Structures are given as structure tokens and as C-alpha cells.
Amino acid sequence: MNISRPPDFDDLRRFAILSGLPVAKAEQVLARARVVTIGRGEHLFHQGDPARRIWLCRNGQLKLFRLSSDGQEKILAIIQPGRSFAEATMFLPERRYPVHCAALKASELVAFDADDLVAALRADSDACFRLLGTLSRRMQEKINQIESLALQNAHLRVAHYLLDEFRRHDRPDHFRLEASKKHIAGLLAIQPETLSRSLAMLQSSGVIDMDARRITISAPERLERIARGSDAAH
Amino acid sequence: MNISRPPDFDDLRRFAILSGLPVAKAEQVLARARVVTIGRGEHLFHQGDPARRIWLCRNGQLKLFRLSSDGQEKILAIIQPGRSFAEATMFLPERRYPVHCAALKASELVAFDADDLVAALRADSDACFRLLGTLSRRMQEKINQIESLALQNAHLRVAHYLLDEFRRHDRPDHFRLEASKKHIAGLLAIQPETLSRSLAMLQSSGVIDMDARRITISAPERLERIARGSDAAH
DNA sequence: GTCATTTATTGACCCCTGTCAAAAAGATTC
DNA sequence: GAATCTTTTTGACAGGGGTCAATAAATGAC
Numbered sequence: 001m002n003i004s005r006p007p008d009f010d011d012l013r014r015f016a017i018l019s020g021l022p023v024a025k026a027e028q029v030l031a032r033a034r035v036v037t038i039g040r041g042e043h044l045f046h047q048g049d050p051a052r053r054i055w056l057c058r059n060g061q062l063k064l065f066r067l068s069s070d071g072q073e074k075i076l077a078i079i080q081p082g083r084s085f086a087e088a089t090m091f092l093p094e095r096r097y098p099v100h101c102a103a104l105k106a107s108e109l110v111a112f113d114a115d116d117l118v119a120a121l122r123a124d125s126d127a128c129f130r131l132l133g134t135l136s137r138r139m140q141e142k143i144n145q146i147e148s149l150a151l152q153n154a155h156l157r158v159a160h161y162l163l164d165e166f167r168r169h170d171r172p173d174h175f176r177l178e179a180s181k182k183h184i185a186g187l188l189a190i191q192p193e194t195l196s197r198s199l200a201m202l203q204s205s206g207v208i209d210m211d212a213r214r215i216t217i218s219a220p221e222r223l224e225r226i227a228r229g230s231d232a233a234h
Numbered sequence: 235m236n237i238s239r240p241p242d243f244d245d246l247r248r249f250a251i252l253s254g255l256p257v258a259k260a261e262q263v264l265a266r267a268r269v270v271t272i273g274r275g276e277h278l279f280h281q282g283d284p285a286r287r288i289w290l291c292r293n294g295q296l297k298l299f300r301l302s303s304d305g306q307e308k309i310l311a312i313i314q315p316g317r318s319f320a321e322a323t324m325f326l327p328e329r330r331y332p333v334h335c336a337a338l339k340a341s342e343l344v345a346f347d348a349d350d351l352v353a354a355l356r357a358d359s360d361a362c363f364r365l366l367g368t369l370s371r372r373m374q375e376k377i378n379q380i381e382s383l384a385l386q387n388a389h390l391r392v393a394h395y396l397l398d399e400f401r402r403h404d405r406p407d408h409f410r411l412e413a414s415k416k417h418i419a420g421l422l423a424i425q426p427e428t429l430s431r432s433l434a435m436l437q438s439s440g441v442i443d444m445d446a447r448r449i450t451i452s453a454p455e456r457l458e459r460i461a462r463g464s465d466a467a468h
Numbered sequence: 469g470t471c472a473t474t475t476a477t478t479g480a481c482c483c484c485t486g487t488c489a490a491a492a493a494g495a496t497t498c
Numbered sequence: 499g500a501a502t503c504t505t506t507t508t509g510a511c512a513g514g515g516g517t518c519a520a521t522a523a524a525t526g527a528c
Contacts (some may be wrong), residue, residue: 075236123359146308194486196508387514415475
């Protein structure tokens with residue numbers, strides 16, 4: 001991990017976490033922010049660490065995850081460039097990261113000081129509302145994740161995941177998986193073996209086509225039916 | 235469901251959602267709020283309904299839940315008196331309830347108008363911060379729920395639940411389950427039969443004692459070891 | 469209090485998915 | 499580009515926990 005100069009101002013104004021702040025405030029926050037680079041596989045922080053910094057991923061890719069006592073890993077989110085994370089820790093009495101964070105690819109991040117951001121938000125209720133919106137959206141995503149873990153079996157979770165990605169990419173006929181299948185499995189809370197079998201079934205029944213990480217959705221309607229549970233397909 | 239008079243002011247100031255608002259603002263919000271009563275088993279709202287109101291449970295008990303296509307129910311939270319819910323819907327572009335809500339007992343609620351609350355928050359960054367704190371805490375709870383669904387088996391989830399309740403009640407040797415075992419099962423995402431078997435095992439191994447909904451924690455240290463995974467006990 | 473409905477318990481059975489193993493295919497590193 | 503490490507796939511197997519069924523107990527309604 002390498003910590004260097006304050007980040008460039010122009011480059012950053014457009015990010016949700018700063019946009020809308022008066023320029024003077026934003027400059028103040030940025031003056032004390034730092035650019036942090038981290039190599040593939042390195043940990044940015046561990047669960048339970050004091051959370052003095054709020055993060056913005058500028059490029060690269062990271063995972064937020066928890067570990068079970070026997071070393072199993074559940075990925076809560078895969079962080080892509082442009083996404084900020086750990087904002088919620090600012091508002092808790094005991095500021096600690098609730099998850100581990102490690103780099104899936106070499107990454108560049110901006111580290112904001114938590115107290116600086118709190119001070120900037122104090123004076124700016126627009127910024128507060130934007131953050132409330134961001135956290136509310138993430139809350140919904142967590143509710144969706146809980147539903148899928150509690151009410152859907154492995155094949156349904158896989159079908160839902162593919163469908164969500166398909167829609168997120170604006171429904172082109174093909175897209176690339178955002179991470180290795182091992183990590184996708186960690187995100188869906190299944191074993192890599194189970195994901196492999198599930199994808200193989202979808203392929204052999206003609207719903208998808210697959211070439212390494214490149215997924216082609218051959219029959220979107222069938223995938224939708226499968227995700228709804230109204231098509232067995234296995 | 236019965237909707238009546240605006241609620242009493244003095245009675246409500248102490249609730250987090252209003253406390254801290256200037257008196258004039260709070261009175262304004264309350265003037266347009268309503269007291270709603272609902273019978274056991276009735277639905278307050280369904281998943282997907284437009285979310286025009288934010289709720290405070292004054293007494294009674296409710297469940298927030300989702301349903302699978304085959305009718306299975308996953309309970310996301312059991313709402314006790316004093317708790318507000320659905321705040322996050324205020325900040326989303328499409329204001330809809332993300333879950334179903336039904337009464338476990340006959341209940342009395344206060345219904346705040348979402349726009350009124352937003353207007354009150356606009357002018358009050360202290361109130362914004364308190365709400366950010368509330369949502370952040372709930373986010374952590376959701377992360378914990380995801381972890382337990384993804385990384386813990388049924389017996390571990392039961393042990394963790396008992397331990398959490400034990401601590402929440404301030405570690406007396408006994409407490410009452412907050413709802414029927416069927417609903418606790420729905421909260422833990424297991425079947426009632428599995429919960430029954432799990433509790434029977436804990437009882438027969440002397441860790442707990444059980445009389446209907448009354449649970450006695452006979453061996454707290456053993457329960458902690460079981461929850462940590464360092465004691466098989468089955 | 470009585471009756472009807474819901475909840476809780478226990479047993480039998482079986483399927484989904486995790487585990488272990490081994491080979492093949494890809495990525496990284498130097 | 500060779501060597502090494504990681505990821506992916508496929509097979510065999512087992513067990514955790516779901517489902518179905520029947521009974522008992524408890525709760526709610528009148």
C-alpha cells in the first residue's frame with residue numbers, strides 16, 4: 001500500500017460524495033484527502049479496524065467480505081471504479097469497519113478523512129440528502145440479498161444474478177462477468193463447484209452461452225422464467 | 235384498519251424521528267400525522283405499494299417480510315413498540331415499500347406524511363444526522379443477517395439468535411421469545427421443524443431450559459462456545 | 469368455558485448442495 | 499516463454515435440513 005499526495009480537485013468534483021458541496025468546503029476536504037494505491041490481493045482494511053477514512057475507488061477493483069470461523073468467505077460487494085464505500089461508519093458511535101476489504105486488482109483509491117466529511121455534511125443538507133439516498137439504495141440491495149439467500153436455492157440465485165447483470169449492462173446479448181467465477185460464487189454464497197454446475201446446466205439447455213468470462217444470453221425470456229421459478233430447466 | 239385523529243404531541247416528542255426538531259416544525263408534522271390501529275393478522279402495506287407514509291409503532295407488534303413464489307415467508311424484522319420503519323423509502327426516487335408489513339398483534343401506529351418529514355429534515359441537519367445514524371445501524375444489522383445466512387448453518391443461527399436476545403435483555407437467566415416459534419423460524423430463515431429440533435437439542439444437552447416461550451439460559455458460556463463454533467453439542 | 473384454529477413437536481424420508489479429489493485450463497511472475 | 503500458482507470443471511459421496519404426515523399442545527374467538 002502506498003499513500004501519496006492529495007488528489008486532484010477537478011477530477012473528483014463529479015463524485016456523488018462531493019458533488020454539491022460548496023467549492024470552498026470541497027477543497028478543504030480534498031486538501032486532507034490522500035491517494036492510496038494497493039496491489040492485487042492486498043488488504044485495505046480488516047473487519048473491526050478503526051474506520052478513520054471513507055473510501056472512493058478510482059480505478060481497479062475491490063471486494064468487501066466477511067469470513068466464517070472455518071475460513072469460508074462471503075463477499076458482500078464487489079467495488080468498481082466510481083463507487084465510494086464505508087460511509088455508514090461515519091455515523092456510528094463506534095467507528096469500525098464492519099467487513100474486510102481487499103483488492104481483486106491493483107487499485108487506486110481516494111481516502112477521505114471521516115471527520116472532515118462529517119464537518120462538510122453538517123453545513124450542507126443537500127449533501128446529507130444525497131447520502132441518505134445512497135445509503136437507502138444500498139439498504140434495498142441488502143434486503144434483496146437477504147431475500148435471495150433465504151428464499152432462493154443456488155440455481156435461482158445464479159439465474160437472478162445473470163439477469164441482474166444482463167439488465168445492468170442494458171441488455172446487450174453478451175457481457176463479461178465482473179470478476180472470477182470463484183468470486184461470483186462468493187457473492188452468491190455458493191461453492192465454485194455449484195456455480196460451475198449451474199452455469200453448465202444453463203448452457204446445455206441453450207439459455208446461455210459461455211466462453212470463459214464472456215456470457216451470452218441466448219434466451220432472455222427463458223432466463224426470466226427460470227428466475228421467476230416458472231421454468232424448471234434442470 | 236382504522237385511521238383517526240392526529241396523535242398527541244407530548245407523547246411523541248421523545249421518539250428519535252422527531253426529537254431534536256424545533257417545536258414548531260414538529261407540531262406541523264404532527265398536525266398532519268394520524269393514529270392508525272390495525273387488528274392481528276391485518277396487512278399494513280404490501281411490497282410494492284406506494285410509500286406515502288413513514289411509520290412509528292406505538293404499541294402492539296408487526297412483522298416486515300418478503301414472500302417467495304411458493305409462499306415461503308422470510309421475516310426481515312419484528313417491529314416492537316417505539317420503533318419507526320420505512321424511513322429509507324423517503325429518499326428513493328421511486329417511493330415504494332420494499333417489503334410486506336402485517337400485524338402479529340393488534341397494534342397502534344403513528345403515520346407520518348413522507349413529504350412532511352422530508353421538509354422537516356431539510357431544515358435540520360441534526361435530525362438528518364440522527365437519521366443517518368439510525369439507517370447506518372440498520373445497515374450493520376442487515377450485514378450481520380447476510381453473514382449468518384451465508385456462513386452459518388441452522389444450529390449456529392439459532393445459537394446466535396438466543397445469545398443476541400440474552401444480551402439484549404441484559405443477561406437475566408431467562409427471557410421470553412419475542413414472537414411465536416413459527417415467526418422466529420421465519421426470522422432465522424429455517425423451518426419451524428428445524429427450530430424445534432435445534433432447541434430440543436440445546437435443552438437436552440443442558441445449555442438452555444424451555445417452557446413454551448420462556449427460555450432459560452442455563453449455561454451461557456457453553457452457548458457462547460456453540461455460537462463461536464468451538465463446541466459441537468450436537 | 470368451549471370449540472376451532474393455529475402452533476409446536478417428533479419421525480421418516482430424500483434431495484440439494486457442500487466436500488474431497490483429480491485433472492484441465494488459465495494467469496502471473498520472473 | 500517456462501514454470502508455478504490459481505481457477506475451473508467434473509465425478510463420487512454424504513449429510514444438513516427441507517418436506518410430508520400425524521399427534522399434541524396452546525391460543526384465540528365467541
